[in-house]
Amino acid sequence: MARYTGSVCRICRRENIKLFLKGDRCYSDKCAFDRRGYAPGEHGQRRRGKFSDYGVQLREKQKVKRMYGLSEKQFRLFFQRADRQKGITGTNLLVFLERRMDNVVYRLGFVNSRNQGRHLVRHNHFLVNGRRVNIPSYLLKVGDVVEVREKSTKIQAINDSLDAVVRRGVPQWLDLEKDKFKGVVNNFPVREDLTTPMQEQLIVELYSK
Numbered sequence: 001m002a003r004y005t006g007s008v009c010r011i012c013r014r015e016n017i018k019l020f021l022k023g024d025r026c027y028s029d030k031c032a033f034d035r036r037g038y039a040p041g042e043h044g045q046r047r048r049g050k051f052s053d054y055g056v057q058l059r060e061k062q063k064v065k066r067m068y069g070l071s072e073k074q075f076r077l078f079f080q081r082a083d084r085q086k087g088i089t090g091t092n093l094l095v096f097l098e099r100r101m102d103n104v105v106y107r108l109g110f111v112n113s114r115n116q117g118r119h120l121v122r123h124n125h126f127l128v129n130g131r132r133v134n135i136p137s138y139l140l141k142v143g144d145v146v147e148v149r150e151k152s153t154k155i156q157a158i159n160d161s162l163d164a165v166v167r168r169g170v171p172q173w174l175d176l177e178k179d180k181f182k183g184v185v186n187n188f189p190v191r192e193d194l195t196t197p198m199q200e201q202l203i204v205e206l207y208s209k
Contacts, residue, residue, distance in 0.1 A: 057206035060199050067196070068097045069114050074137070079207050090200030091191050098189045101126070102136035104146060108176050108183035109165030110158055125152040140185050148181035 051059065065075045082092035097103065102117035105126060111117040118136040126133060127147050128140065148158060162178055170176045171193050175184045
């Protein structure tokens with residue numbers, strides 16, 4: 001599977017929106033998007049051209065896909081699953097993405113980015129309902145308890161991230177017990193809980209062609 005290994009700051013600059021891919025650095029004055037808020041590359045400082053309808057839809061899909069750190073194949077599979085569900089396909093898609101294990105540990109503040117979440121999940125640092133889960137794409141259910149393994153509570157990256165969770169906040173659909181290194185999925189997120197600017201209907205239109 002192809003994996004992007006370049007600078008993630010270039011992704012934010014390409015999509016013209018801060019996607020918070022580098023955790024705390026994105027909140028500091030070192031953020032590359034704040035310092036160079038134009039597209040990367042030799043012609044990045046030129047005025048951005050107008051996109052066709054297809055171009056607008058493609059850029060929206062790329063933005064959401066990159067924000068959650070998925071490959072094209074993974075993203076399409078999530079869309080197909082969302083399309084089979086009852087309800088609004090675009091909202092279903094975003095809910096599926098939010099329920100991923102790597103995203104939930106990020107939302108709870110155990111890690112400072114989804115990429116770091118994927119890394120720590122794969123290395124067996126988290127439990128779900130007392131059982132080890134090392135699959136970043138694992139979909140959590142209402143009532144699931146996510147906690148840091150006892151041996152992993154001393155990891156500096158986890159403690160630093162929890163210290164900074166106040167800045168980012170924990171969404172209402174999750175409940176964090178910071179002192180116990182534990183969080184609970186109270187319910188599934190609703191569209192209003194997702195504050196990052198996303199136009200999921202454009203993704204639906206793109207895949208529906």
